[in-house]
Amino acid sequence: GESVGLHLPTLSVQEGDNSIINCAYSNSASDYFIWYKQESGKGPQFIIDIRSNMDKRQGQRVTVLLNKTVKHLSLQIAATQPGDSAVYFCAESGGSNYKLTFGKGTLLTVNP
Amino acid sequence: SAVISQKPSRDICQRGTSLTIQCQVDSQVTMMFWYRQQPGQSLTLIATANQGSEATYESGFVIDKFPISRPNLTFSTLTVSNMSPEDSSIYLCSVKKGRDYEQYFGPGTRLTVT
Numbered sequence: 316g317e318s319v320g321l322h323l324p325t326l327s328v329q330e331g332d333n334s335i336i337n338c339a340y341s342n343s344a345s346d347y348f349i350w351y352k353q354e355s356g357k358g359p360q361f362i363i364d365i366r367s368n369m370d371k372r373q374g375q376r377v378t379v380l381l382n383k384t385v386k387h388l389s390l391q392i393a394a395t396q397p398g399d400s401a402v403y404f405c406a407e408s409g410g411s412n413y414k415l416t417f418g419k420g421t422l423l424t425v426n427p
Numbered sequence: 428s429a430v431i432s433q434k435p436s437r438d439i440c441q442r443g444t445s446l447t448i449q450c451q452v453d454s455q456v457t458m459m460f461w462y463r464q465q466p467g468q469s470l471t472l473i474a475t476a477n478q479g480s481e482a483t484y485e486s487g488f489v490i491d492k493f494p495i496s497r498p499n500l501t502f503s504t505l506t507v508s509n510m511s512p513e514d515s516s517i518y519l520c521s522v523k524k525g526r527d528y529e530q531y532f533g534p535g536t537r538l539t540v541t
Contacts, residue, residue: 323467347528349528349529349530351532356535356537357534357535358431358519358532358533358534358535359470359519359532360532361428361529361530361531364528364529404469404470408528412475412483413458413523413528413530414460414472414475415460415470415472415521415528415530416472417469417470417471418469419468419469420468420469
């Protein structure tokens with residue numbers, strides 16, 4: 316859902332479950348999408364990226380899905396672990412300036 | 428990837444003063460960026476730091492408030508000038524290498540203005 320002020324969308328899961336974090340992007344001209352993980356007190360850490368000519372890309376325990384028709388991006392985390400607890404941001408980019416536009420972020424909490 | 432360090436890691440400053448934040452990368456990069464992250468919020472791009480020329484600022488950010496230098500391909504500074512409590516944020520630098528879109532972020536500088 317939408318975040319207002321200091322209230323991030325939150326997702327709480329049990330350890331071992333699969334997590335799905337969603338992101339809606341706004342610019343239909345964007346051709347590159349990226350997911351970052353930000354732990355408390357740290358800078359964002361790259362997780363996985365995808366180009367607009369793909370609709371799915373898999374990494375280690377993570378999968379990114381891209382639906383350009385509805386401008387929707389999702390991050391799936393398999394067998395979620397307590398160390399996955401963080402804020403997750405999607406970002407989009409397009410054009411030669413390589414600028415990233417970030418989404419609002421989702422706070423993932425993994426319960427042991 | 429790239430190893431990025433920022434100095435200082437945090438600071439508490441009085442209103443009306445200025446703070447310069449340094450960003451150092453362990454290898455030459457094609458592009459460097461500065462972002463602001465207000466408490467509990469997402470990241471907002473302040474400017475692209477251009478090597479040897481003036482930075483390119485995003486809407487809502489001006490050079491007089493956020494002067495940026497980039498004297499070489501591994502180093503940049505961001506100054507937050509004439510600070511007010513509204514400038515309390517985390518300031519992050521990021522870098523891009525080659526022709527990839529992927530950006531790597533530094534650990535951030537947590538600024539509190541009183």
